Amino acid sequence: MASDRLQHFRDRLALPLIAAPMFLVSGVELMVAACRNGVIGSFPTVNCRSTEQLEAWFTEIEARLRQHEDHTGRKAAPLCPNLIVHRSNARLEQDLAVLLRHKPEIVITSVGSPAPVLKPLHDAGALVLVDVASIRHAQRAAEAGADGLVLLTAGAGGQTGWLNPFAFVRAVRAFFDGVIVLAGGISDGRALHAAGVLGCDLGYMGTKFIATRESMADERHKEMLVDSNADDILLTTAFTGLQTSMLKPSIVAAGLEPDDLPARGAIDIGKDIDVDARENRPKRWRDIWSGGHATSGVTDVMAVDDLVARTLAEYRDAGGR
Template identity: 65%
Template structure:
């Protein structure tokens, strides 16, 4: 496998707590990193670059204290840069990430090329979200260190490719870092991803339903009550295929089986407006996403508890003989 030994030695699990819009914040990231899992967050979760600077400084200080207390390094934190051309904050967010000397960055929703050179020059590992073999090839040609394969079953804006086929297709031409995103419900799934040829897995939905996440209590409770059949793939809210929770759509007064045309509901704009307490904020802010792993959400634990359970499941999957009487 292609994960650097200096990074692998700091992980208790080959796992990234996925970066989630308005869900991943400092408390979740710090708890994940302390428990041996890479903690990531979208820089867009910070309202300003100044807030991003504060988040990065706070997280770095906390993880240094944890390392000093235990005598061993924590897993690294990992900002997620949304590199789509519509994001005017990319240069400023990139500058903040460079100032704080982060070790890993994930790029999403666009080519990593505009941010790749300064990150690589700073010694940062760059992982790029990709949803097709063609995009994977382009990211490799650009010079990324790793690929996050967005497969069918991821929460929010999702991929469409079968994870088994996607990983094997990419491994035909790429020997760098591979991360599987989509449907990671437990430690058994992480072990299966490794068997396929992945270095790391993404887990998102189960981290939403943790005590440290920024998600509303109602959102977390809905995840506990929901199952796979409650996840709806739709283009209505973003114009892109997005996995959303049917119960939250119905609670907003919409019929999940008869939604408006694709992209006619600007959910991202309305959520941002709601977060700023604007009077034009829409009720869509309480339409929530989830991945296919939602059937595995049974309660609302702490991040440390979730990771400990997942690690136990992973060890049983890797060494089934140890679980036998």
């Protein structure tokens, strides 16, 4: 079973947890901090402005984690790049080539079928996890040969699914014996433990990692998460055409009315993945900020060291080992 392959690095994990890959949030500092604390660090490759920068990120992260291992004698948790496999990613082939050179232990694919990249990634020794938002998507990914499935459930930040996590996990576990990762609403160690009881091998934590000192998020985004709760999260298709969880206060700050947004994908606020705005109008992800239902659990901006230590204590208190 694919889940057996987790044993190759399970003893390197402080928690069965992935720091979720987040656009414009997950960068070098967050990856280094997560991995050296025993949390799988994941980042979208498109967070790098170019394939050359992606190469540089890998080189720097790997070097810093080796230094950590040499100093402490403890091997870091795996680094896990997130590859956007949709045709809109013009750098897919080039980014894939970088991954194949660096041979990451885990890779997450998103927004499309993983079929074109599965064989080369498997040949390089990677465990391939695939984002899915419906049971049909999960079935197709399993049939394609995915080692694991990241279940995007109601409550996940950014582009997400709508299914209840209890129903989704149990339905997928009925036909899939590989790795299952629960994404959506995990805000503390007790929730992470509950995901394991439900039948998941790993959990995603995204929103709370946005509000860390090491994340690349705008400081106003971090403070907005502290000041908000789950009632401030809006599920909308207005910005991306897909169901996306956004912070209402950021929508208001951009001069829009959360309760009166146009139809699916009608707001064109910048479809480019360039971080820099070409105009002064609001840009998706730069000015309209994501957050999940776990926003209610964000009480302060803290260092990753402290967040992991707190989550580990909560996990153990709940019965996790």
